[in-house]
Amino acid sequence: MAIKVKTGLESYVDQPRFHFDIYAILEGSQELYFGHETQVNVNLVEKVTVQRHNGEEIEKCYISPTKRRGVERRVLIWAPKANGFLGDAYDCGIPHTCSQAECPICRVFGGLITSAIDVETDDGGTKKRPATTMIGRLTHGGGVAIQPLDPEEKQRAMHPSMLRQQGEETPMPFKREYNEPGLLYPVYNHCLSMTESEFSSVVYAFFGSLARLGAGNPKGVKILDAPLISDNAEPWIVVDRYLAPVGKRPVVSPSITEVEKAKAEFKNAAFSIGGQVQTPAGELTRGNFHRYVGDRAIAKLTDDLERFESEVLNHVDAQADN
Ligand SMILES: [Zn+2]
Numbered sequence: 001m002a003i004k005v006k007t008g009l010e011s012y013v014d015q016p017r018f019h020f021d022i023y024a025i026l027e028g029s030q031e032l033y034f035g036h037e038t039q040v041n042v043n044l045v046e047k048v049t050v051q052r053h054n055g056e057e058i059e060k061c062y063i064s065p066t067k068r069r070g071v072e073r074r075v076l077i078w079a080p081k082a083n084g085f086l087g088d089a090y091d092c093g094i095p096h097t098c099s100q101a102e103c104p105i106c107r108v109f110g111g112l113i114t115s116a117i118d119v120e121t122d123d124g125g126t127k128k129r130p131a132t133t134m135i136g137r138l139t140h141g142g143g144v145a146i147q148p149l150d151p152e153e154k155q156r157a158m159h160p161s162m163l164r165q166q167g168e169e170t171p172m173p174f175k176r177e178y179n180e181p182g183l184l185y186p187v188y189n190h191c192l193s194m195t196e197s198e199f200s201s202v203v204y205a206f207f208g209s210l211a212r213l214g215a216g217n218p219k220g221v222k223i224l225d226a227p228l229i230s231d232n233a234e235p236w237i238v239v240d241r242y243l244a245p246v247g248k249r250p251v252v253s254p255s256i257t258e259v260e261k262a263k264a265e266f267k268n269a270a271f272s273i274g275g276q277v278q279t280p281a282g283e284l285t286r287g288n289f290h291r292y293v294g295d296r297a298i299a300k301l302t303d304d305l306e307r308f309e310s311e312v313l314n315h316v317d318a319q320a321d322n
Pocket residue numbers: 090091092093097098099100103104105106107111
């Protein structure tokens with residue numbers, strides 16, 4: 001038998017492929033809880049220890065890329081599709097991914113069926129799913145807060161549903177740590193060899209996840225708004241579309257603890273291509289490399305959102321409101 005040497009990714013469209021990167025600085029709009037572990041009635045948030053360049057060790061709050069990935073995937077599963085949900089349209093969920101090449105979720109996030117399984121169908125029957133692996137082409141990075149602010153511990157009453165489950169008469173209070181509001185989290189999404197259509201799934205998931213990051217309530221982050229190209233405030237986001245990675249990556253070193261220093265590092269990289277400092281602008285190009293910055297990046301991503309809406313979420317009866 002001949003060996004397989006191809007990537008194995010089925011392709012339905014003859015469209016050009018590019019690498020895409022999203023670099024953004026997110027701001028916690030309120031306190032946030034990113035569950036990590038519970039110790040003697042205290043729910044702790046996830047933290048990372050960072051060794052600074054001067055050898056000093058500090059702890060920082062963290063939005064883990066794994067958590068962001070999970071929230072993003074759920075945003076797609078629960079996206080409205082033909083008065084139902086996108087995940088249901090492909091029988092695609094978590095942890096049971098459909099791993100079909102035509103699924104707009106698995107196509108980019110990847111899928112895994114470890115051994116052949118039977119899946120329930122809408123008509124009450126079953127269908128077979130063979131064991132398969134779909135390589136994800138979207139990876140997540142960053143998430144370490146810029147400021148080294150310790151989480152705040154707060155007293156919380158127990159949720160009524162938990163009371164019922166445990167048959168307790170009196171509320172059992174517990175403590176929970178929260179990431180303080182206003183923390184800044186640089187985050188990065190990288191896409192390997194995608195068509196514009198495939199990238200539109202990534203964009204929809206990225207924007208949809210912003211309001212939903214965090215465990216329990218409250219939730220939500222926004223893209224930092226501050227002067228970037230000019231003195232006018234605009235979103236701190238950079239989007240690259242390229243074949244070869246010639247742009248300097250706007251990644252903030254976790255060793256940095258001062259906001260102004262972090263912003264300077266992000267900005268310097270955003271306006272550096274091929275080792276050359278560029279005049280700050282919303283759109284920078286060198287050959288096949290395109291970089292979109294700030295409001296211009298939002299405009300480019302909005303085109304992708306609309307593409308996703310028309311190509312994937314079509315037939316939504318939003319007008320009828322029923
Ligand atoms: Zn799927």
